Amino acid sequence: MNNKIHMRALLTAGFLAISGLALAHGDIVPQAVETKGLPPLGEEWAEENPYRAPSEHHDLAVEIGSSAYNQNCARCHGLEAISGGIAPDLRELEASHDGDEWFKERVINGAVRDGAVYMPRMADTLSQEALWAIRTYIESEAAKQ
Ligand code: HEC
DSSP states (O other): OOHHHHHHHHHHHHHHHHHHHHHHHHHHSOOOOOOTTSOOOOSSOOSSOTTSTTOTTHHHHHHHHHHHHHHHTHHHHOGGGOOOSSSOOGGGSOSSHHHHHHHHHHHHHOEEETTEEEEOOGGGTSOHHHHHHHHHHHHHHHTTO
């Protein structure tokens, strides 16, 4: 094979492999979320969504949660929290203590079945503040139904 062509073929193959990896990788790794303005909650998980109305931080939480949701959850749970069927519709989770319990369980532990990761452990990367902000955003979308 002509050397120049060989080189190009190698470069192309390398590029495809790298971009393929980057795509696969980008699919799973949660994106850090800036939560400035929301009060820090500490290490211990809150019992209930601390930003639920009438919290004075409700509106900011919805705003932060909206973009955080779109970056980290929408590809599986659907744009604007409307499920496309790949993963459960999160608007169905009641805005109550029980709903909060289940939300925490899933974002902390993820979902693994037969060794396959259906949902990554989001709380490994996203802060408690970011996750409650996402929860607050989902609740505001649910209220629009
Ligand atoms: C890679 C896909 C994927 C991503 C990304 C993802 N999830 Fe999930 N999630 C799932 C699947 C699949 C299930 C259902 C798991 C099961 O039933 O075993 C699920 C279940 C849940 C549940 C339980 C819902 C119920 O009705 O039982 C909650 C809460 C949840 N996810 C929240 C989130 C949040 C919040 C984010 C973003 C921070 C997120 N998920 C990101 C795939 C994903």
